Amino acid sequence: MELKKEFLKGIYKENPIFRIMLGLCPTLAVTSSVENAIGMGLAASFVLLVSNSIISLIKGLIPDKIRIPSYIVVIASAVTVVDLVMAAYLPSLHKSLGIFVPLIVVNCIILGRAEAFASKNKLFPSIADALGMGLGFTLALMLLAFFRELLGNGTVLGINILGESYKPVLLMILPPGAFLTLGLLLGFFNFMDIKKQNKEK
Amino acid sequence: MKNNIIKFSVVLTIITGFSVAILAFLNLKTQPLIQQHRLDEINNAVKEVMPQDVVQIEKKETDGFTFYIGYSDDQKTNIAGYATIAYGKGYSSVIQALIGVDTTFTITGTKVIFQQETPGLGSKIEAMGKYNGKKQIWIHQFIGKKENNIFLDKDNPDKENTIQALTGATISSRAVTKAIKKTLVELKNKTQNIGSE
Amino acid sequence: MGAEKLLVIVVSAIFINNIILSRFLGICPYIGVSKKLGSAIGMGFAVIFVLTIASSVTYLIYVLFLYPSTNNFWYWITGKMYDLTYLRTITFILVIASLVQLVEMVVQKISPPLYKALGIYLPLITTNCAVLGISVLNIEENYNFIESTIHGFAVGIGFTLVLILMAGLREKLDLMDLPKPFEGPAIAFILAGLMSIAFLGFAGLKF
Numbered sequence: 150m151e152l153k154k155e156f157l158k159g160i161y162k163e164n165p166i167f168r169i170m171l172g173l174c175p176t177l178a179v180t181s182s183v184e185n186a187i188g189m190g191l192a193a194s195f196v197l198l199v200s201n202s203i204i205s206l207i208k209g210l211i212p213d214k215i216r217i218p219s220y221i222v223v224i225a226s227a228v229t230v231v232d233l234v235m236a237a238y239l240p241s242l243h244k245s246l247g248i249f250v251p252l253i254v255v256n257c258i259i260l261g262r263a264e265a266f267a268s269k270n271k272l273f274p275s276i277a278d279a280l281g282m283g284l285g286f287t288l289a290l291m292l293l294a295f296f297r298e299l300l301g302n303g304t305v306l307g308i309n310i311l312g313e314s315y316k317p318v319l320l321m322i323l324p325p326g327a328f329l330t331l332g333l334l335l336g337f338f339n340f341m342d343i344k345k346q347n348k349e350k
Numbered sequence: 351m352k353n354n355i356i357k358f359s360v361v362l363t364i365i366t367g368f369s370v371a372i373l374a375f376l377n378l379k380t381q382p383l384i385q386q387h388r389l390d391e392i393n394n395a396v397k398e399v400m401p402q403d404v405v406q407i408e409k410k411e412t413d414g415f416t417f418y419i420g421y422s423d424d425q426k427t428n429i430a431g432y433a434t435i436a437y438g439k440g441y442s443s444v445i446q447a448l449i450g451v452d453t454t455f456t457i458t459g460t461k462v463i464f465q466q467e468t469p470g471l472g473s474k475i476e477a478m479g480k481y482n483g484k485k486q487i488w489i490h491q492f493i494g495k496k497e498n499n500i501f502l503d504k505d506n507p508d509k510e511n512t513i514q515a516l517t518g519a520t521i522s523s524r525a526v527t528k529a530i531k532k533t534l535v536e537l538k539n540k541t542q543n544i545g546s547e
Numbered sequence: 548m549g550a551e552k553l554l555v556i557v558v559s560a561i562f563i564n565n566i567i568l569s570r571f572l573g574i575c576p577y578i579g580v581s582k583k584l585g586s587a588i589g590m591g592f593a594v595i596f597v598l599t600i601a602s603s604v605t606y607l608i609y610v611l612f613l614y615p616s617t618n619n620f621w622y623w624i625t626g627k628m629y630d631l632t633y634l635r636t637i638t639f640i641l642v643i644a645s646l647v648q649l650v651e652m653v654v655q656k657i658s659p660p661l662y663k664a665l666g667i668y669l670p671l672i673t674t675n676c677a678v679l680g681i682s683v684l685n686i687e688e689n690y691n692f693i694e695s696t697i698h699g700f701a702v703g704i705g706f707t708l709v710l711i712l713m714a715g716l717r718e719k720l721d722l723m724d725l726p727k728p729f730e731g732p733a734i735a736f737i738l739a740g741l742m743s744i745a746f747l748g749f750a751g752l753k754f
Contacts, residue, residue: 170575170578170732171575173574173575173578174571174572174573174574174575174676174680175571177571177574178570178571207365210361211361211365212354212357212358212361214354214358215358215361215362217644218362218641218644219361219362219365221640221641221644222362222365222366222369222637222641223365223369225369225636225637225640225641226369226372226373226637228636229373229376229633229634229636229637230372230373230376232633232636233373233376233377233380233384233633234376234380236380236383236384236387237379237380237383237384237387238383240384240387240391248680248683248684248687251635251636251679251683252572252676252679252680252683254636254640254679255640255673255674255675255676255678255679256676257575257674260674320744323743323747324568324569324571324743324747325740325741325743325744325747326740327571327740328736328737328739328740328743329736329737329740329741331736332729332732332733332734332735332736332737332738332739332740333733333737335732335733335736336726336728336729336733336734336737337728339727339728339729339730339731339733340727340728343727343728366637369637370634370637373633373634373637374633376633377633381630441750442563442750468750
């Protein structure tokens with residue numbers, strides 16, 4: 150079914166982080182713990198859902214020349230909504246995510262999908278696209294965070310997995326760990342792709 | 351051409367207007383909660399480091415020095431303790447440690463409110479470990495001390511009952527120790543006049 | 548005096564808290580533009596320019612229009628205090644988008660060859676997390692006007708520095724044999740990781 154295709158593509162084939170390489174800034178910063186990764190993923194997904202929906206609904210009313218500023222206003226408002234609601238109801242998560250909550254505005258995924266999809270498609274496909282991309286983004290963040298938190302802190306979601314005697318590889322939760330993990334994962338996914346291509350030959 | 355500019359401005363203004371209206375409404379609803387969280391954060395921390403019998407807290411400032419008075423009664427007549435933040439220039443950040451004392455100026459509680467020291471080394475000032483034979487958070491070593499018996503073992507090997515410095519984080523340890531000692535003296539001086547008010 | 552704090556801000560922005568290697572802001576163009584030295588330099592200069600101006604303009608707008616104080620414009624004309632800080636995100640990004648648009652027009656008029664050389668990188672600066680990020684950071688760190696502007700400028704320098712270093716390295720890498728899965732962005736990230744480790748050494752800088 151058409152909608153299902155729009156939804157699923159965001160998870161692997163067109164995964165925003167590993168494939169299209171969008172939304173990298175928050176990716177490296179919030180993946181030092183799985184909890185932050187999930188929080189950021191859901192917040193960004195919510196903004197993506199709202200912005201894709203609204204833009205898809207009003208796309209006919211916006212003159213082409215001012216479409217980018219218009220999208221920006223819609224996205225910035227959605228982000229401010231998330232910012233305020235999080236600060237009021239989830240203060241500790243808000244504090245951990247810090248500056249990256251307002252930065253969802255410039256998360257290329259959101260503007261990217263608005264321009265590439267929501268501005269050219271109807272409401273329901275746009276919603277499917279947003280959900281798929283959001284989920285793909287969240288899963289990618291969680292994967293990265295899983296490795297970083299496990300190896301860098303011995304825990305996953307704060308629960309000690311590797312035991313008391315595990316000496317954490319501190320590098321993993323520091324900036325270099327983020328870059329290295331992402332680079333290695335990218336290499337891994339590319340490797341899987343090449344293998345698949347060779348198989349098909 | 352001119353028509354277009356008017357059209358563009360109108361559309362943008364409408365979109366922006368709608369957005370601002372929604373945000374203003376939401377802001378009104380969430381502001382009280384957000385302010386409350388900020389107050390709670392500070393109050394909870396201060397209560398945590400003050401003596402057990404403190405029920406009311408008051409913030410005061412004299413000559414640029416901010417501190418908190420703790421009262422053991424709701425009418426705020428009986429002073430039971432004080433608290434203030436000690437600032438110490440650490441390895442890679444200015445460490446902020448909240449210290450609470452009783453009326454004899456013996457430390458009753460300590461809490462790291464801010465630090466950006468090296469993770470795994472200096473950051474351990476707020477982590478659990480075994481110090482002086484006891485399993486405790488590093489900065490809790492200061493509890494029970496007065497300003498005349500705060501010594502870091504690395505700098506005073508001849509003294510007894512010293513603060514055990516963190517392995518590989520002497521600078522962070524020293525920063526906190528010096529800051530707490532200095533601030534304790536300052537707190538004592540600045541609160542001298544309270545009783546006579 | 549203020550000069551010492553400014554020096555700390557500058558050194559910190561370029562080395563200790565480098566915008567890319569430490570704060571993770573400005574990564575998208577970093578990976579995309581750092582393949583060739585020429586485009587890296589062009590992008591770097593554009594970013595320095597926009598960051599400096601954006602830092603000062605967003606600061607002024609925040610202090611004069613959003614933050615409730617006696618300097619506030621709305622206070623001047625109505626005598627009442629309005630807390631409009633929740634409009635920070637919207638105003639800042641609109642200011643940045645307009646600034647980039649303005650810079651585009653100015654560059655196009657003053658130096659068409661430069662405009663052509665920068666190409667699409669110029670409009671893309673709007674979505675560069677570094678610009679919005681630093682504008683917000685200036686407010687959070689309670690910098691004054693001069694500090695905010697200098698901070699923006701220094702961050703731009705730090706960004707350009709790392710971009711140029713990376714481009715130089717990647718140009719060399721292009722001539723080497725890499726395992727196929729790692730060609731492109733993958734090796735770029737690993738390189739960035741190694742550079743990030745090197746820059747960690749600055750954390751203990753004392754002066």
